[in-house]
Amino acid sequence: MTHFLHTADWQIGRQYGQFETDDAAMLAEARFDVVARIAALAAERAVDAVLVAGDVFDTQGVSDRSIRRLFAAMTAYAGPWVMIAGNHDAALADSVWSRAMQLGCIPANVHIPLRTGVVDLPQASMAVLAAPLTQRHTYDDVTQAFDSLESAPGRVRVGLAHGSVAGRLPDNVDATNPIAPDRAARARLDYLALGDWHGCLSIDERTWYAGTPEQDRFRGNEPGHVLDVRIAAPGAMPQVERVAVGRYRWSAWTEAVSLPTDAQALAGRMAALRSEDVLRLDVQGHVNMETWEALQRAVDQAAAQVRALLPDLSGLRLEPDDADLAELRASGYVGEVAAQLQAMQGDTAQAAVAGEALRLLLRFQRESVAPGAAK
Structure with missing residues (x-):
């Protein structure tokens, strides 16, 4: 049994200029708080890993203190984290990720692949096929590489990506960072963990958006969750549980x-x-x-x-x-x-x-x- 949490779109450093100063500060603080709750949930449920599908940070220009606070909020869970860059925090040559590395604040249990590839987690019997964005907007499907990526025998294959599933998202016309709706089947994935859409949404039984864990806009698309995913063995259908973690x-x-x-x-x-x-x-x-x-x-x-x-x-x-x-x-x-x-x-x-x-x-x-x- 492979057991992990799927989350995305933490948007650390987001500003709320439409609100009063005190309210904006509390809403921004809530984004750190929910990360701490996710870490505590991962520890409580003894999951094998936590996967974060992009937009960990809202902008490249977040403060050094916010970067440090983010990784400090994750300390309750000592197991492996795998997080990728999204369109808001793309893995540019000079990015929030390169600053985090320079600051030396990324714990050893946090994996941050900066190019498409496989993060092998043998203790979890899981291979994470990760496709971080290396630019804010692309019109190529970065998950296409998953089709040819190999993983060790016996591993549950989990894709981790950030973008828009073509033709399947509301209010989404000619979206950038496209993802093929049948990518899970094409790439022999047991599960495809996605970020970018801020609501919790199932594209099919193996393809899910977790949504932002702390609601940040006036849209009723089921934000405020993480997904608890269990896969009995390679090829088995994932069991997905929505877990409410948002405060507001x-x-x-x-x-x-x-x-x-x-x-x-x-x-x-x-x-x-x-x-x-x-x-x-x-x-x-x-x-x-x-x-x-x-x-x-x-x-x-x-x-x-x-x-x-x-x-x-x-x-x-x-x-x-x-x-x-x-x-x-x-x-x-x-x-x-x-x-x-x-x-x-x-x-x-x-x-x-x-x-x-x-x-x-x-x-x-x-x-x-x-x-x-x-x-």
């Missing part, structure tokens, strides 16, 4: 609000969010002032309880109801200004400014007529 859950909500009950329902959903949630919220529709303020309170409360929240209320139009207009004394000058601002919300270029001005006008007028307000 990224969601994107697009909501239409027109009634107070719509806002109440949305507020209830946001109240159920927890510290592991990262939410992008796009709200559209039209509401009165009371509903808009209630919704804003719900957004503010959610922002305090989730890891990160990116709200966009620019598509939410304020339409004063009779009570709002009564507060504005709609028959006077203030009412005329309110009517103009309300109309301006229909102009895309002016909608955001007009909506904010109308909300401020309503709030100011409400406060000026409140009992005890200054005369």
Whole structure:
């Protein structure tokens, strides 16, 4: 029985510029944390090896400290690691990998092949046919070499590559770094471990994308896993188990609000969010002032309880109801200004400014007529 973990797309050093500084720092830190969890899982399950299918680093320019921290995070598992370069960290002449070697921080149990070839792991009865990328983009199938690579008799043959399986990935047209969909069969592979697609995806029974172990974008394609793979003997069908290891859950909500009950329902959903949630919220529709303020309170409360929240209320139009207009004394000058601002919300270029001005006008007028307000 050969038993290993398949993971990919760690993207160490990734930046999250769309978030607040504190949130971005925590999301970046989570990428180191999940590597430590993978190492602990490998030790706990006593696997024969851990295979990392490219994009270990997000850029070639990660700091020396990040390189050292990455290898330090792997120390819980003392067995063999095999990791290859992907398109983000291609094995160029001067690369993040050459820096790691110069720093002397790569442990002896970590194999980093910089050219296509076979990494033989006799204790695991496994031969890893590795195809690291040596440039960011190529239109040649680097796994074609697997067809002619030989391995020692009795070894389970496992391919390790980074790229796009032709015609099998969503949103993938004329992709670079192509991989033939039948490569496992052509190269007599018992399993083909792939990276590049950030979701967990089975191409066929022997060909899998592990996906990124820590979700990093608003796409519901089953990220946040590693794959536990067991192969009884050469030629046997692999048994693949998805193991959840990610911490944060990224969601994107697009909501239409027109009634107070719509806002109440949305507020209830946001109240159920927890510290592991990262939410992008796009709200559209039209509401009165009371509903808009209630919704804003719900957004503010959610922002305090989730890891990160990116709200966009620019598509939410304020339409004063009779009570709002009564507060504005709609028959006077203030009412005329309110009517103009309300109309301006229909102009895309002016909608955001007009909506904010109308909300401020309503709030100011409400406060000026409140009992005890200054005369």
